[in-house]
Amino acid sequence: MSQQIAFIGAGNMASAILKGLIKQGKPAAQVHVSDPDSDKLAALADEFPGLNTYTNNAQCVASADAVVLAVKPQLMATVCEPLLSEQPELANKLIVSVAAGIKVARLRALLGNAKRVVRTMPNTPCLIGQGMTGLYADEQVSDADRDTAAALMQAVGKTAWVGSEAGLNLVIAASGSAPAYFFMFMEAMQKSVEAMGLDADTARQFVQQAAIGSSHLAASEMSKSFTELTAQVTSKGGTTAEAVATFKEQDLAGLVDQAMRACVARAEEMEQLF
Ligand SMILES: NC(=O)C1=CN([C@@H]2O[C@H](COP(=O)(O)OP(=O)(O)OC[C@H]3O[C@@H](n4cnc5c(N)ncnc54)[C@H](O)[C@@H]3O)[C@@H](O)[C@H]2O)C=CC1
Numbered sequence: 001m002s003q004q005i006a007f008i009g010a011g012n013m014a015s016a017i018l019k020g021l022i023k024q025g026k027p028a029a030q031v032h033v034s035d036p037d038s039d040k041l042a043a044l045a046d047e048f049p050g051l052n053t054y055t056n057n058a059q060c061v062a063s064a065d066a067v068v069l070a071v072k073p074q075l076m077a078t079v080c081e082p083l084l085s086e087q088p089e090l091a092n093k094l095i096v097s098v099a100a101g102i103k104v105a106r107l108r109a110l111l112g113n114a115k116r117v118v119r120t121m122p123n124t125p126c127l128i129g130q131g132m133t134g135l136y137a138d139e140q141v142s143d144a145d146r147d148t149a150a151a152l153m154q155a156v157g158k159t160a161w162v163g164s165e166a167g168l169n170l171v172i173a174a175s176g177s178a179p180a181y182f183f184m185f186m187e188a189m190q191k192s193v194e195a196m197g198l199d200a201d202t203a204r205q206f207v208q209q210a211a212i213g214s215s216h217l218a219a220s221e222m223s224k225s226f227t228e229l230t231a232q233v234t235s236k237g238g239t240t241a242e243a244v245a246t247f248k249e250q251d252l253a254g255l256v257d258q259a260m261r262a263c264v265a266r267a268e269e270m271e272q273l274f
C-alpha cells in the first residue's frame with residue numbers, strides 16, 4: 001500500500017491504526033494526521049519521525065488518497081462541512097469512518113455525495129494489535145477500495161465484513177463496546193476477592209490472567225461452544241457450580257442481553273441525531 005493516508009483526529013482509534021500501519025512497515029512520511037491538540041501531534045511525531053502532522057484538517061487531507069475519519073460522532077458534521085468546502089476533492093477520495101452511529105448515507109451527504117465510503121467499527125484492543133474490526137460498504141464501493149480499507153484495519157488486528165449496515169450496530173454491541181463489559185466484569189471480580197481478603201495487586205494479576213487464559217483457550221478450541229467450555233470448568237458438586245448457579249439465578253444472560261440491546265438502541269439513536 002503506497003497510498004498517502006490521512007487521519008482526521010489523533011485520538012485513541014486513529015493513533016492505534018496509524019501506529020499499526022507504521023509498525024507494519026508503512027513509511028511515516030506517507031501518513032498524515034490532524035488534531036487541534038498539538039501535544040498529541042507532538043507525541044506522535046516524536047514516536048514516528050517523518051510523520052506529517054497538522055492542526056488544520058484541510059491541509060492534512062490535501063495529498064491523501066484515503067482519509068480516515070476518527071473524530072467523535074457528535075463532531076462529524078462540524079468537521080466534515082468546512083473540510084469539504086476547503087477541499088472539494090475530498091468527495092473523490094476513499095473515506096474510511098470509524099465513527100459509531102453515522103450511516104454511509106449521512107457521511108455521503110456531509111462529503112459532497114462521496115461514493116467511496118467505508119464504515120468500520122474497531123475496538124480498543126487495536127491499541128496493541130489485537131483488535132477486531134467490522135467493516136461495511138455498499139455496492140457503490142469498489143473491490144479495490146474495500147481491500148484498502150480492510151488492509152488499513154488489518155494493521156491493528158482481525159477484520160470481518162458485515163453484509164448490512166444494521167449489522168454494524170450489532171458489531172458495536174458485540175465488539176466495539178465489548179472491552180468495557182469485560183473490564184467491568186474483571187473489576188467486579190477483583191473487588192470481590194479484595195473484599196474477601198486478597199491484596200489488590202494479587203487480585204488483579206489472577207483475574208487478568210484468568211481472562212487472558214480463558215480467551216486464548218476459547219480461541220484455540222473453536223469447535224467447543226462457550227457452554228461446553230463452561231462445563232469443562234464446572235465439577236459436579238464443586239465450587240464453579242455454585243458460582244454458575246448464582247449467575248443463573250440472577251439472570252446474568254438477561255442482564256447482558258439488556259445491556260447489548262441498550263448499546264444497539266443508542267447506536268440507532270445516534271444515527272438519527274448526528
Ligand atoms: N474508543 C473506542 O473504543 C472506539 C471508538 N470508535 C469511534 O472512534 C471515533 C474516535 O473515538 P476515540 O478515538 O475513542 O476518541 P478520542 O477522543 O480519543 O479521539 C478523537 C480525537 O479527535 C480530535 N478532534 C476534536 N476535534 C477535532 C477536529 N475539529 N478536527 C480534528 N480532530 C479533532 C480530538 O482532539 C481527539 O484527539 C469515534 O467516532 C468513536 O465512535 C470506534 C470504535 C471503538
Ligand SMILES: O=C(O)[C@@H]1CCC=N1
Nearest residue numbers: 100123172176177178
Ligand atoms: O462508546 C462509543 O460510542 C464508542 C463506539 C464503540 C466504543 N466506543
